[in-house]
Amino acid sequence: MSIYFRINKRTSSSWLLSVFLPFISVLLALIGGSIFLAFLKVSPIQAYRGMFQTAFGDWYGISETIVKAIPLILSGIAVTLAFKATVWNIGAAGQIFLGALATTAAVRYFYVDNRGIMLVIMFLFAGIAGGGWAAIAGYLKARWNVNETITTLMLNYIAIHLADYFIYGPWKDPDSLGFPMTAPFPEAARLPQFAGTRIHYGLFIAIFFAILFWFIFRYTRWGYEIRVIGENPKAAQYAGIYYLRYIVLIMFISGAIAGIAGMGEVSGLQGRLQHGFTAEFGFTAIIVAWLARLNPISVMLVSFLIGALQVGGESLQILMRLPIASTLVLQGLILFFVLGGEFFRNYRIRFIRGDER
Amino acid sequence: MEMVISILAAAVRSGTPILFATLGEIIIEKSGILNLGLEGIMLIGALTGFSVSLASGNPWLGIIAAFILGAFITLIHGFISITLKGNQVVSGLAMTIFGTGVSSLIGKAFIGKTIPGLLKTPFPVLNRIPFIGPIFFNHDLMVYFSFFLVVFLSWFLISTRIGLNLRAVGDSPRAADAMGLNVNRIRYLAVLIGGGIVALGGAYLSVAYNKMWTESMTAGRGWIAVALVIFAIWNPTRAALGAYLFGGVEAFQLRLQATGTSIPTPLLLMLPYLLTISVLIFISIGKGKGILFGAPASLGQPYFREESD
Numbered sequence: 001m002s003i004y005f006r007i008n009k010r011t012s013s014s015w016l017l018s019v020f021l022p023f024i025s026v027l028l029a030l031i032g033g034s035i036f037l038a039f040l041k042v043s044p045i046q047a048y049r050g051m052f053q054t055a056f057g058d059w060y061g062i063s064e065t066i067v068k069a070i071p072l073i074l075s076g077i078a079v080t081l082a083f084k085a086t087v088w089n090i091g092a093a094g095q096i097f098l099g100a101l102a103t104t105a106a107v108r109y110f111y112v113d114n115r116g117i118m119l120v121i122m123f124l125f126a127g128i129a130g131g132g133w134a135a136i137a138g139y140l141k142a143r144w145n146v147n148e149t150i151t152t153l154m155l156n157y158i159a160i161h162l163a164d165y166f167i168y169g170p171w172k173d174p175d176s177l178g179f180p181m182t183a184p185f186p187e188a189a190r191l192p193q194f195a196g197t198r199i200h201y202g203l204f205i206a207i208f209f210a211i212l213f214w215f216i217f218r219y220t221r222w223g224y225e226i227r228v229i230g231e232n233p234k235a236a237q238y239a240g241i242y243y244l245r246y247i248v249l250i251m252f253i254s255g256a257i258a259g260i261a262g263m264g265e266v267s268g269l270q271g272r273l274q275h276g277f278t279a280e281f282g283f284t285a286i287i288v289a290w291l292a293r294l295n296p297i298s299v300m301l302v303s304f305l306i307g308a309l310q311v312g313g314e315s316l317q318i319l320m321r322l323p324i325a326s327t328l329v330l331q332g333l334i335l336f337f338v339l340g341g342e343f344f345r346n347y348r349i350r351f352i353r354g355d356e357r
Numbered sequence: 358m359e360m361v362i363s364i365l366a367a368a369v370r371s372g373t374p375i376l377f378a379t380l381g382e383i384i385i386e387k388s389g390i391l392n393l394g395l396e397g398i399m400l401i402g403a404l405t406g407f408s409v410s411l412a413s414g415n416p417w418l419g420i421i422a423a424f425i426l427g428a429f430i431t432l433i434h435g436f437i438s439i440t441l442k443g444n445q446v447v448s449g450l451a452m453t454i455f456g457t458g459v460s461s462l463i464g465k466a467f468i469g470k471t472i473p474g475l476l477k478t479p480f481p482v483l484n485r486i487p488f489i490g491p492i493f494f495n496h497d498l499m500v501y502f503s504f505f506l507v508v509f510l511s512w513f514l515i516s517t518r519i520g521l522n523l524r525a526v527g528d529s530p531r532a533a534d535a536m537g538l539n540v541n542r543i544r545y546l547a548v549l550i551g552g553g554i555v556a557l558g559g560a561y562l563s564v565a566y567n568k569m570w571t572e573s574m575t576a577g578r579g580w581i582a583v584a585l586v587i588f589a590i591w592n593p594t595r596a597a598l599g600a601y602l603f604g605g606v607e608a609f610q611l612r613l614q615a616t617g618t619s620i621p622t623p624l625l626l627m628l629p630y631l632l633t634i635s636v637l638i639f640i641s642i643g644k645g646k647g648i649l650f651g652a653p654a655s656l657g658q659p660y661f662r663e664e665s666d
Contacts, residue, residue, distance in 0.1 A: 036462060088446055140634075144641040149393065149446065150584045151637060154630040157577050161630075165623035283454060290447055325461035325572070332397075332455025336433060339443035339451065347442075 008348050021341045022291050022302070029333035036329055042320050050319050051312025061311060063197040067269065068281075068307035069300075070199075071096070073206035074261035075285035076292065076299040077213055082254040084217065084294050086230040087247060091137060091152025092258040093282025094159035095130035099259025100266045101163055102129030104171065104182055104273040107189045115188040122189065122263055130259015131252040133159065138251025142244040148251075156282070167275050181274035191268035200268025202261075207300065209257055214296040226250065258282065284310075287335050306331070364608050365492045369500060372597075372604025374399070374558040374566060374575075376503050378582035379589065379596040380510060381554030385431075386586060387514065388547035389527035390438050391657035392431065393449025395555055396579030397456020402427045402556025404460040407563035407570040408467055416475045420499065420560050427556020428549045430456065435548035439541050442659035457573060467570045474568035475499060497565050499557075503597075506554070510593040523547060527653030530660035540660050558582070577630065584633045588640050591652060599636070606632055 034044030055061050075092040082089035102125040110125075112118050133155060140146035164180075173183040191200045217223040229236040229246055237243050261281075266273050288306055292298035313327030378395050385392045392398075402423040410419030434452050437443040480494035480501060493504070514520040522543060525533040530540045558578070563570050581603055589595035610625045618625075 036459065040462070090450060140638060140641070144638060146634075146637050146641040147584070147587060150580060150587075151634055153577075153580050154584070154633045157630040158627045161623040161627045164626075165621055168623065169621055283450075286447070286450055287454070323461045323465050323572070325458045328454050328458025329462055330458075332451050332453075332458055335447065335451035335454065336437065339437050339448050340441050342443055343441035 021345060022338065025334055025337035025341050028337045029330055032333045033330045047316055047320060050315050054315035055308035055311040063199050064311045065304060065307045066203065067198045068310045069303040070202045070206050070264055071261040071281050072284060072288050072303035072307055073210055073300050075258045075282055076288035076303055077209050077296055078254045078257040079285045079289040080294045080296060080299060081213060082250060083289055084230050085226045085250045087250055088149040089134060089152050089251060089254050090149055090286060091134060091155050092285045094156035095134050095255040095258035096262035096282050097159035097163050098133040099126035099130040099262025100273055100277060101166065102126050103263040103266050107185050113188050118188045119191065122267055123260065126259040126263035127256035130262060131256030134255020135248050135252040138248040142247040164275065167273060182272050184272045185267060189267060190271055191264060193268065198269060200264060202264030202268045205260060210296045210300050284331060287331050290335065291338055362491050364612060366495060367608035368601050368605035369493060370496060370566065371607045372600040373500050373503050374561045375578050375582050375585065375603055376597055376600035377558030377561060378555045378579055379585045379600055380506055380593055381551040382582055382586045383591050383593060383596060384547050385551035386656055387523050387527045387591060387653055388544045389530060389653050389655045390544055390548055391445045391449065392434055393446060393583060394434050394452025394456065395582050396575055397453040398427050398431055398552055398555045399559030399575045399579045400456045400460040401430050402559030403563040403574055404464045404570060406560025407472065410472050410474065410564050411470060416564050419564050420557065423556045423560035424553040428553035431548050431552025435545055438659065439544050442661060445657050461572045464570050464572060471569045475565035499561050499565055507593045507597045527655060530655055534662060581629060581633050584637055588636050603629055
């Protein structure tokens with residue numbers, strides 16, 4: 001007698017599984033990651049304890065976690081919006097770069113010595129630049145069905161080199177002793193920070209966008225149409241939703257939010273644009289969005305968790321001399337487990353004994 | 358003339374890693390599985406190739422190890438896509454993130470080391486053909502192997518029973534299933550072998566091209582290969598054409614940098630990526646006019662075999 005199993009689609013998704021899946025995934029990823037740590041002769045327990053303590057052990061750690069979470073929330077929302085419409089915008093990193101570049105350009109060429117006005121100018125510049133950058137891929141997709149996964153990614157590389165061009169070339173600070181960076185922003189061009197921390201007011205922007213898009217997705221016709229486009233672009237066209245305009249618009253808004261994340265980084269955190277400004281979190285945003293199951297409110301929560309993972313990862317770099325990319329291993333594993341876990345949410349497995357067949 | 362030949366020869370050399378990756382991905386995509394994890398798989402291949410070559414002193418052991426490990430790493434993506442029917446786009450991205458992370462984590466110990474690597478082996482007789490000889494037949498053995506692979510795959514995909522089965526599974530898994538083919542088994546095989554070949558592209562970079570390991574040394578070549586598959590309309594010969602085009606841009610840009618041009622380096626470094634986008638636009642416009650064929654009809658869609666109760 002042997003045992004067979006049958007796989008059937010679940011008719012209704014299990015609420016319990018939806019809630020616990022992300023946690024189980026993270027847990028399994030940590031276990032998987034410990035294999036690599038052990039391979040490098042690093043005690044996984046010690047490493048994870050170090051990570052946890054750095055990220056949550058004191059107020060400074062928590063504040064740093066929030067600092068990391070801010071751009072993750074914004075770019076996570078950006079990715080969520082695009083993914084909801086099944087537009088694979090994986091170019092958040094490039095859009096972040098463009099946002100940072102445009103912010104710097106605004107400070108250089110359109111400086112107004114009034115913080116309120118200056119912040120609005122930078123906000124608009126960053127949004128339009130990031131949005132425009134993403135809209136290129138959106139237009140190409142809508143007009144000629146050019147694969148947006150690849151165009152957004154190629155635009156990432158182009159953006160990185162574009163930023164380098166300015167940082168090493170025309171925008172280089174003559175007083176920087178040869179370091180590739182722009183001059184520091186004047187005070188009026190800085191997003192304020194909370195006293196004693198590096199948490200900047202970009203946090204409010206991030207929370208605002210999260211709530212705004214939660215509302216849009218849930219209660220507005222526009223949010224509904226985005227879902228229809230995502231699930232069935234042909235049906236959307238029959239229903240009179242103008243595909244071309246929608247895709248370009250969705251990409252523009254998605255890129256704009258990512259661009260604003262870039263503004264937060266240069267204006268709120270670093271105070272200048274410098275070489276080594278990374279938009280690595282543009283990739284992490286994909287993990288955030290998927291872990292949050294494309295729900296803007298969950299994006300905030302997941303960003304905080306992933307932010308903690310990154311702060312903890314930096315402690316690994318300092319304490320155990322592991323490269324910063326170590327956290328990528330954990331992030332990749334988390335994503336694998338989430339994807340794998342979704343199977344158990346979508347399908348029901350029944351075991352049957354051979355003689356019942 | 359000398360200059361032209363040397364640039365074209367360099368184009369073949371720098372196009373080879375992209376060519377391997379593109380060929381591997383063609384096999385995988387022909388089975389209906391979309392794999393966006395090339396960058397990660399190539400990096401794992403590059404590190405494996407380099408570290409095993411360094412430890413054993415034999416570059417071929419490194420290359421073989423890269424193939425094997427690449428195949429098995431791609432199996433993660435295969436398992437998620439085939440058995441668990443997960444989202445293939447996101448799984449591919451996870452593969453890229455994972456491969457980048459693992460290779461930098463483990464590769465840290467190998468930074469700054471060099472190996473003799475694969476040596477140039479002029480191809481007997483053929484290397485004396487004027488013009489063609491120095492461009493195509495004055496390289497290392499892996500370059501010749503990539504030529505062989507192009508010819509072999511062109512024949513294999515079109516003219517063999519297994520090739521036909523592979524295409525059937527990618528075009529219409531349901532029909533293939535009804536014909537009695539084991540869809541999942543064929544897809545797994547495609548993922549294994551294709552993944553191994555993708556990893557060869559990475560190994561070529563570290564063992565033959567640069568002869569050293571650096572973090573994220575693929576620098577987007579995996580993504581360029583994803584684009585090239587579309588450019589090549591899943592055709593191995595066109596894949597070679599595309600890969601050498603990119604190799605040519607890289608060679609040209611390096612040459613230009615060496616001459617001390619007034620064009621800033623970052624702008625030159627953009628060239629391959631700009632070219633990728635232009636090529637994609639060009640191809641997609643053609644596709645709109647119905648020129649495109651060869652695209653697996655069920656690419657990226659999981660196959661779910663409903664069992665009747």
